[in-house]
Amino acid sequence: MKFFVDTADTAEIADLAATGLLDGVTTNPTLIAKAGRDFLEVTAEICKLTDGPVSAEVVALDHAGMLREAEILRKIADNVCIKVPLTIDGLKTCKALTGEGTMVNVTLCFSAAQALLAAKAGATFVSPFVGRHDDNGFDGMALIDDIRLIYDNYDYRTQILVASIRHGIHVLESARIGADVITAPPAVIKGLFRHVLTEKGIEGFLADWAKTGQSIG
Numbered sequence: 001m002k003f004f005v006d007t008a009d010t011a012e013i014a015d016l017a018a019t020g021l022l023d024g025v026t027t028n029p030t031l032i033a034k035a036g037r038d039f040l041e042v043t044a045e046i047c048k049l050t051d052g053p054v055s056a057e058v059v060a061l062d063h064a065g066m067l068r069e070a071e072i073l074r075k076i077a078d079n080v081c082i083k084v085p086l087t088i089d090g091l092k093t094c095k096a097l098t099g100e101g102t103m104v105n106v107t108l109c110f111s112a113a114q115a116l117l118a119a120k121a122g123a124t125f126v127s128p129f130v131g132r133h134d135d136n137g138f139d140g141m142a143l144i145d146d147i148r149l150i151y152d153n154y155d156y157r158t159q160i161l162v163a164s165i166r167h168g169i170h171v172l173e174s175a176r177i178g179a180d181v182i183t184a185p186p187a188v189i190k191g192l193f194r195h196v197l198t199e200k201g202i203e204g205f206l207a208d209w210a211k212t213g214q215s216i217g
């Protein structure tokens with residue numbers, strides 16, 4: 001399973017990239033606003049921090065406007081992946097862009113039927129939002145299960161990119177189901193490294209090491 005980080009914070013992206021686990025980055029207008037940086041400038045910087053896909057979202061709602069914005073965004077770098085909403089115009093844009101060899105992430109997916117449409121439009125990635133699904137009384141991970149089943153039934157190549165991840169269990173369940181990618185905030189990814197017994201183990205080893213009076217090097 002690929003790991004993307006869901007942020008426009010370049011320091012966080014660089015930090016995770018150094019661990020070798022980072023396969024790509026997703027951003028959205030909210031994350032760009034949070035970073036307080038120029039959209040095109042920060043996207044160009046992020047594209048240099050990873051070789052993987054970097055999702056940059058259009059804000060136009062009509063097909064022509066989305067294509068105009070995508071034209072500007074895809075010139076930033078070869079690894080830019082255009083993010084479009086799961087609407088009729090979004091899927092028209094998806095079809096046009098993937099037909100030209102541009103990666104497309106279809107975002108704001110909340111049903112398996114929507115995911116089926118994204119696959120038929122040739123999406124590179126579909127982003128079901130599990131956290132927001134849970135927040136509204138639905139079962140986010142059941143949605144991933146359904147999409148996996150449907151995509152496998154018809155051998156669709158669209159990658160399931162589990163988004164709106166809130167905690168490590170979402171990551172673990174995504175791997176169990178066989179999702180292709182997860183995108184999570186830096187804090188959630190960093191939380192996966194931690195275990196109370198790892199910390200306790202380090203503490204114990206250091207205490208015993210101190211008793212030896214030795215140092216390495």
Ligand code: E4P
Nearest residue numbers: 006026027028132163164165
């Ligand atoms: C995905 O690409 C989105 O940017 C993101 O995962 C949304 O997450 P949120 O529901 O925490 O805003």
